Amino acid sequence: MRGAGCTINDMLDRDVDARVARTRARPLAAGDLEVWPDATIFLGAQLSVGLAVLLNLNVDAIFFGALSLPLVATYPLAKRYNPIPQLHLGLAFNWGALLGYYAAAGTLEPAVALPLYAGCISWTLVYDTLYAHQDKRDDEKLGLRSSALALGDALTKPACAVWxxxxxxxxxxxxxxxxxxxxxxxxxxxxxxxxxxxWQVKTADLDDPSNLAARFKSNAYVAPVVLAGIAAANLTVPPPPQGVFACCL
Incomplete structure (x- = not known):
């Protein structure tokens, strides 16, 4: 679904992407592929895979997963009206924190899932705001919006520190x-x-696209470390006492 969101984004933004230095080489923007049939068929394949995964879950989880579709579909338009479209991205991109918990546990424990969701949204605001600084000049010329433009150079790092x-x-x-x-x-x-x-916030150079691209990509390396810590921690937590031992305790 994340890939489907990217495809929808490239389909809707192909004319804009053609006028932005970082994105003008994208296949649709460059004219190497067409919306029909290339992108449409590819999007259909992505959505089909996502649906195949979703249909393996219970009915409640399927409904809960479907709730993310409006967020995924409307994110590409957010930069046209939302001064901080990175927030919209965070809401859509991190829906798995809720759906994954619901699918695994059969219910949604707000005290666990909601802080995780909120924390991941804040994380998205950090890395995607730094990422957005790569396009700030082109975005400004085109009348597009981003947190990089809303905050400016002076407030970006303090905001990212808070996030x-x-x-x-x-x-x-x-x-x-x-x-x-x-x-x-x-x-x-x-x-x-x-x-x-x-490290990411402190060393980010808001005027160096290569620096910002590297900071953005680095998040893919720390995410598995966090996941491994959670998984290993679950293995180290002793199971609750049962039977006669529970009575004794």
Whole structure:
């Protein structure tokens, strides 16, 4: 579904992308592919795979997953009316924090899933705001909106620092409410996450596209570290006592 969102974005923005230095070589913008049949058939294949996965879940989870479709479909238009379209992206891109929990547990535990969702949205605001600075001059000329333009160079790093704290707090609170507070692998992953966020914001050069692209891509490397910490922490948490042992305790 993330890939489908990218395809929809490229279909709707092909004329805009052709006028932005970073995106003018994209296949639709460059004219190498056409909306029909190329992009339309490809999008149909992506949505079909997503539907095949979704249909393996229970009925409630299928309905819950379908709720994300309006967010996915409307995100490409957000930069035309939303001063911070990165927030729209965060809401859509991190829906898996809710759907994944619901599909695995059969219910949605707000004390765990909502802080995780909010923390991941804050994380998206950090990396995609830095990413948006690559296009700020072209976006301004085209009348498009982004958090990079809304904040400007002076406020971007302070805002990203606040969002980084919120991202760390959200993931940390989710782990705490999921009974992982004493599992050291979780804290190790959280520490690596915090260090990465601090490095990313501190070393970002808002006028250097290559620097910003590298900071953006680096998030793909820290995400598995956080995931590994959560998974390992679950293995270290002792199971609840049962039977006669429970009575004794």
């Amino acid at each position: 980084s704290v919120l991202a760390l707090a959200g993931v940390g609170l989710a782990g705490h409410n999921a009974d992982l507070p004493h599992a050291w692998p979780f804290h190790a992953g959280l520490a690596a996450f915090g260090a990465h966020l601090a």
